[in-house]
Amino acid sequence: MALLQRLCAILPLWLLLTLAMPVVQGHSFGSSDPARDSSSPPSFSADGETRFLSPVSNPVGVSAAQPPDGAPKAEPVSTVRTADGREAVPGRIVVAFNEGVELAERADVHSRARVPGVLTAQAAYGVGPDAEVVNIGGASSLDDAIRVYQADPRVRYAEPDYVIRAAETPNDPDFSMQWGMAKIQAAAAWNVTHGSPSVKVAILDCGIDEANPDLAGKVTLRIDFTGSPQGTTDLCGGHGTHVAGIAAANTNNGIGVAGVGYDSRLYNVKILDDKGEGTESTLAMGIRWAADNGAQVINASVGRQGACSQLEQDAIDYAWARNVVIVAAAGNVGSYEVASPASCNNVVAVGSTNTNDQLSWFSNYGSWVDVAAPGERIWSTVPGGGYEYRSGTSMATPHVSGLAALVRGAGWCTSNQDVVGRIKGAADKITGTGALWESGRINAAASVTAPTIAATPSHLALAPGQTGSITVTWTVDPCITGQVRISEDGGPESLQTSGPSGSAAVTGLTAPHTYFFRLYNSVNAALLASTTVTVTARTSSFSDVLPNDWAYNNIEQLFQRGITSGCYYNSTTGERRYCPDAAVTRAEMAAFILRALGDADPAHLPAYRGLFADVPSGAWYARYVEHLYDHGITAGCAAGPLRYCPDAAVTRAEMAAFVLRALNHADSAHLPAYRGLFADVLSGAWYARYVEHLYDHGITAGCATGPLRYCPDNNVTRREMAAFLARAFPQ
Numbered sequence: 001m002a003l004l005q006r007l008c009a010i011l012p013l014w015l016l017l018t019l020a021m022p023v024v025q026g027h028s029f030g031s032s033d034p035a036r037d038s039s040s041p042p043s044f045s046a047d048g049e050t051r052f053l054s055p056v057s058n059p060v061g062v063s064a065a066q067p068p069d070g071a072p073k074a075e076p077v078s079t080v081r082t083a084d085g086r087e088a089v090p091g092r093i094v095v096a097f098n099e100g101v102e103l104a105e106r107a108d109v110h111s112r113a114r115v116p117g118v119l120t121a122q123a124a125y126g127v128g129p130d131a132e133v134v135n136i137g138g139a140s141s142l143d144d145a146i147r148v149y150q151a152d153p154r155v156r157y158a159e160p161d162y163v164i165r166a167a168e169t170p171n172d173p174d175f176s177m178q179w180g181m182a183k184i185q186a187a188a189a190w191n192v193t194h195g196s197p198s199v200k201v202a203i204l205d206c207g208i209d210e211a212n213p214d215l216a217g218k219v220t221l222r223i224d225f226t227g228s229p230q231g232t233t234d235l236c237g238g239h240g241t242h243v244a245g246i247a248a249a250n251t252n253n254g255i256g257v258a259g260v261g262y263d264s265r266l267y268n269v270k271i272l273d274d275k276g277e278g279t280e281s282t283l284a285m286g287i288r289w290a291a292d293n294g295a296q297v298i299n300a301s302v303g304r305q306g307a308c309s310q311l312e313q314d315a316i317d318y319a320w321a322r323n324v325v326i327v328a329a330a331g332n333v334g335s336y337e338v339a340s341p342a343s344c345n346n347v348v349a350v351g352s353t354n355t356n357d358q359l360s361w362f363s364n365y366g367s368w369v370d371v372a373a374p375g376e377r378i379w380s381t382v383p384g385g386g387y388e389y390r391s392g393t394s395m396a397t398p399h400v401s402g403l404a405a406l407v408r409g410a411g412w413c414t415s416n417q418d419v420v421g422r423i424k425g426a427a428d429k430i431t432g433t434g435a436l437w438e439s440g441r442i443n444a445a446a447s448v449t450a451p452t453i454a455a456t457p458s459h460l461a462l463a464p465g466q467t468g469s470i471t472v473t474w475t476v477d478p479c480i481t482g483q484v485r486i487s488e489d490g491g492p493e494s495l496q497t498s499g500p501s502g503s504a505a506v507t508g509l510t511a512p513h514t515y516f517f518r519l520y521n522s523v524n525a526a527l528l529a530s531t532t533v534t535v536t537a538r539t540s541s542f543s544d545v546l547p548n549d550w551a552y553n554n555i556e557q558l559f560q561r562g563i564t565s566g567c568y569y570n571s572t573t574g575e576r577r578y579c580p581d582a583a584v585t586r587a588e589m590a591a592f593i594l595r596a597l598g599d600a601d602p603a604h605l606p607a608y609r610g611l612f613a614d615v616p617s618g619a620w621y622a623r624y625v626e627h628l629y630d631h632g633i634t635a636g637c638a639a640g641p642l643r644y645c646p647d648a649a650v651t652r653a654e655m656a657a658f659v660l661r662a663l664n665h666a667d668s669a670h671l672p673a674y675r676g677l678f679a680d681v682l683s684g685a686w687y688a689r690y691v692e693h694l695y696d697h698g699i700t701a702g703c704a705t706g707p708l709r710y711c712p713d714n715n716v717t718r719r720e721m722a723a724f725l726a727r728a729f730p731q
Contacts, residue, residue, distance in 0.1 A: 353375065589658055
């Protein structure tokens with residue numbers, strides 16, 4: 001309260017009302033391309049009064065829906081407080097009858113309640129099924145009239161027509177433009193989807209200035225539920241125009257700002273009057289009208305403090321049942337107290353964050369708030385063709401509505417439940433998640449992850465008569481199931497596999513062919529991604545070593561000489577692999593060295609005597625290792641007891657020693673003095689002379705130049721090992 005008293009001295013009355021009274025809050029973002037369908041709107045009034053719906057003039061080329069007959073007329077009046085402290089329209093309540101109660105019985109109910117008449121009865125886009133807005137006159141208080149109606153068994157509920165308002169906080173132009181777009185990673189999301197013109201976002205607000213160049217062509221339907229003489233034009237300070245720009249301003253048009261879901265279109269649904277105020281009955285009519293006219297997303301940057309009313313919940317449930325995503329502002333009172341319609345079931349309640357991903361000072365918060373979005377100092381469209389910074393949960397909300405339009409436009413999540421689940425599930429778990437809001441701050445990029453498909457390896461070389469296999473991996477949005485189909489050389493496709501994101505082995509590939517793998521949406525058969533695998537007739541003995549591999553000749557030579565048989569062999573298909581990038585172990589090195597020296601069959605070697613504590617007598621490499629030791633090629637890896645470390649990887653330094661010792665250079669002291677050729681080989685290193693001797697004899701060229709380096713501590717790969725041995729032990 002002290003804060004409000006201080007604000008009184010500096011803020012205009014309309015803004016104080018926004019901050020101090022039950023409000024429907026809204027925040028603006030940046031412009032993009034909001035296009036909305038337009039039709040003649042009923043209106044809300046800024047001071048909480050309702051007006052009769054009336055036709056309005058329409059922009060050239062845009063159709064206008066006629067407002068329902070008998071809608072409540074918004075006329076400036078004061079507001080009153082209900083028994084629970086909430087603000088309502090004086091002399092008016094909303095009464096909903098049980099199903100099947102005919103007009104004559106309703107008239108009897110009104111007569112018993114002694115009310116003058118009904119303002120709205122079953123209008124085409126009324127406040128709800130079997131619901132009426134009733135003028136009770138001055139004969140009784142709201143609370144007394146409600147008690148009378150509630151006592152009648154023919155009445156389902158009776159409640160005040162609560163006042164709602166747009167809500168903003170003071171502007172500050174010191175922040176860079178549209179920081180919120182970067183925060184939610186909108187640009188990365190746009191690499192996947194811009195949304196779709198088929199997705200309609202209904203902006204329930206105080207109108208939109210459709211003449212702003214960044215909103216040109218965005219509105220496709222409009223309707224005024226307030227009876228404003230200016231129809232759906234935004235005359236309430238630009239609140240609705242600012243919100244519209246954040247959600248869907250024209251983008252990539254060389255001017256102004258960008259909108260989150262910029263390929264979507266807009267409905268201009270005026271439920272707040274030219275003072276930025278309206279009533280729940282008008283809100284309910286706007287929600288129902290939007291749902292009936294095909295809106296997939298509703299943005300309500302409006303509201304009031306207090307729990308959800310039955311009128312609001314009925315309207316929201318009506319829209320939800322028609323697959324609409326409803327997004328509403330959490331409010332700008334800086335309180336844990338709930339606000340409506342944000343706190344209603346089936347609504348995404350949006351709180352506001354600043355540039356540091358912290359709760360905005362004005363934002364409502366709590367476990368009832370679903371997500372957070374940027375809401376402070378947001379740059380967006382305003383009437384007259386300009387742009388302004390504004391703050392509030394009203395500005396945070398269209399970030400989420402625009403994202404909902406993006407997700408729907410991508411075509412993967414087709415139900416409102418899936419869209420909401422996707423947005424909440426992809427939110428960044430910033431500080432405060434779980435306490436200040438349920439799911440975190442929205443992340444557009446994570447909400448619209450692009451489907452992918454990849455094949456490993458992407459190229460095979462197979463001998464005639466051999467078959468190969470690959471692994472295909474795909475990712476799809478959690479909303480859908482992927483279907484992987486394969487075709488050979490562009491021929492008919494056949495189903496390979498289906499399911500959510502995953503991988504599968506594909507066998508039976510033959511050469512020479514090109515295989516096309518395509519990922520489809522299993523529901524609507526839309527193509528999501530594709531990749532190819534080329535299978536060539538190989539001259540290589542190994543399917544994973546292609547003729548253009550730099551060590552191809554070395555590896556082929558070792559295979560032909562029986563020094564290696566590869567790392568994998570399929571006796572059924574005949575496929576053989578070499579695993580060229582795998583590290584060489586000390587056990588494998590022993591076998592490679594002795595095979596290169598002509599001792600390919602360990603059975604010809606002396607029986608193993610058990611010299612090494614870590615080499616079992618039955619190990620396939622046991623005789624190789626002991627034979628190396630007997631000929632001074634290895635001294636093991638450790639003593640006390642003597643060990644060989646057979647599973648350890650061989651380094652390039654050790655490789656140099658193995659090779660030269662096998663070439664009868666067991667003592668490096670007999671080699672020429674080290675001249676310091678390699679920048680990374682110190683003159684005192686135990687392997688220095690070995691390394692330089694290999695270089696002098698063309699067995700190694702080092703690992704890098706500029707300066708020349710050897711990388712002595714790097715593990716030797718099977719590819720490098722083939723080169724070392726083929727050069728050191730030529731045929």
